[in-house]
Amino acid sequence: MSDKIMRAVATRTSGEVYIGVVGAVRSGKSTFIRHFMEKKVLPYIRDDKLAEKVRDELPQSAEGKTIMTVEPKFVPSTNIKITVGDDTAFSVRLVDCVGYVIPSANGYLNQDGSARLVKTPWYGDDIPFEEAATLGTQKVIESHSHIGVVITSDGSFGDFSRSEYEKVEEQIVNELKELGKPFVIILNTVNPNNTVTRDLAKELAEKYGVSVIPLNLLNVTEAEIDELLKEALNEFDISELNLQIPDWVKALKDNVSYKQAFATEIRSASSKYRKMKDVFTMMDELKASELFERVEVTNIDPGTGVVDVSLDCSEEMYQRSIEEIIGRRIENKGELIGLLQEYADTRQIQSQIGPALQMVNQCGYGLAVPSVDDMVLAEPEIIKQSGRYGIKLKATAPALQITKVDVDSSFEPIIGPLEQAEALLEHMVKDYQTSPSKLWNSEIFGRKLCDVIGDGIKAKIHSVPDHVQYKFKEALGKVINHGKGLIITIII
Numbered sequence: 001m002s003d004k005i006m007r008a009v010a011t012r013t014s015g016e017v018y019i020g021v022v023g024a025v026r027s028g029k030s031t032f033i034r035h036f037m038e039k040k041v042l043p044y045i046r047d048d049k050l051a052e053k054v055r056d057e058l059p060q061s062a063e064g065k066t067i068m069t070v071e072p073k074f075v076p077s078t079n080i081k082i083t084v085g086d087d088t089a090f091s092v093r094l095v096d097c098v099g100y101v102i103p104s105a106n107g108y109l110n111q112d113g114s115a116r117l118v119k120t121p122w123y124g125d126d127i128p129f130e131e132a133a134t135l136g137t138q139k140v141i142e143s144h145s146h147i148g149v150v151i152t153s154d155g156s157f158g159d160f161s162r163s164e165y166e167k168v169e170e171q172i173v174n175e176l177k178e179l180g181k182p183f184v185i186i187l188n189t190v191n192p193n194n195t196v197t198r199d200l201a202k203e204l205a206e207k208y209g210v211s212v213i214p215l216n217l218l219n220v221t222e223a224e225i226d227e228l229l230k231e232a233l234n235e236f237d238i239s240e241l242n243l244q245i246p247d248w249v250k251a252l253k254d255n256v257s258y259k260q261a262f263a264t265e266i267r268s269a270s271s272k273y274r275k276m277k278d279v280f281t282m283m284d285e286l287k288a289s290e291l292f293e294r295v296e297v298t299n300i301d302p303g304t305g306v307v308d309v310s311l312d313c314s315e316e317m318y319q320r321s322i323e324e325i326i327g328r329r330i331e332n333k334g335e336l337i338g339l340l341q342e343y344a345d346t347r348q349i350q351s352q353i354g355p356a357l358q359m360v361n362q363c364g365y366g367l368a369v370p371s372v373d374d375m376v377l378a379e380p381e382i383i384k385q386s387g388r389y390g391i392k393l394k395a396t397a398p399a400l401q402i403t404k405v406d407v408d409s410s411f412e413p414i415i416g417p418l419e420q421a422e423a424l425l426e427h428m429v430k431d432y433q434t435s436p437s438k439l440w441n442s443e444i445f446g447r448k449l450c451d452v453i454g455d456g457i458k459a460k461i462h463s464v465p466d467h468v469q470y471k472f473k474e475a476l477g478k479v480i481n482h483g484k485g486l487i488i489t490i491i492i
Contacts (some may be wrong), residue, residue, distance in 0.1 A: 148183030
């Protein structure tokens, strides 16, 4: 698993595995860096001289209250490129920060009680120890690292209690969250498998919302470091969420309520859970929704941050969507077949008059061109023209002429005194200016305005006598068949 994890980390960090190590003083930062370099970097350095140089640059660690790291240190001093396997090459560098001060530690104050000054790569002048710790954390994590490792302790080793580490632990975590880089927490302990230790790690993970791994850094193994890196990968954001959804859902228009609910549910879950470690929590939330019948993670690539998810939607949602689209529920396959046949007939009609309706909406007049099937061929006949003879082939076809006519209708209720009419007018004008639909659906004399006006328009449309309709059809036919220049006037 070692090579696989390192490949994934290298992919995720674009070939630059830069890890910033921060935490309180005397928590085990230098010890972790030393073990990491010995187990994950030095074995892959093929140049013996370079390996020796890197080994000489490893930080020193010791027991007691005296602070060992007094200035930020890059390990190695310059990033080196290593190759894992035959195909994966990447740069590696760790940064050992000045630790956040624990009051009972030694080495951060001078003998006279003044703040000890230390050197940093970011200032020409020396700065106070505590300032260097805060500045180093910001600089290292923000500018020099892709992954942060916070090291704290349960107080089971050394001369410091858990409470002393706890005071600076929260400050460090909050600063890292503000910087927005992925990080994990190591709970350095003598007994990583102890129930009490495990419970503390779980408590800290819930408190800070990040992975907390209990480790004995004096005896940390390569497998444990791999597990740490795996947890660090889970702290990265999901870079791409690919959803496999049923074709029928894809085909739904955006105004269908299920499609809207579907999109809202996915958008809500993906915005709430953004880290790789949250993938299965996100899936559990989607599974709890009635919108989905099955939710399955088909692939997770920690190196690229790509997650593939397969979604199946319930039969009930399918039925509801059909009901919404067609306006009624389909109870069985026979009913579905009947509906499809009706649709086929309707589609044939729509293909003929659809373009005409588009023309009507654009210019007020539309033509539905007949198909070959609509044409009726007359019997051929001989014709004579200028002493010569020929054949006449004639066909007749119904051509639909669609005309848009603006029909107006009004409603003029008598209210009573002028004051009442003016008050009602003022109320209606206000509704018209703010929400026309509200006025349209308002009731006057027990009926909605839209119904009253609608009835007036329907009455005018149906008021055209049959003989007038016939004359209009006959006249339009003469115009079409005998030439555009012919003018026909109809007087009723």
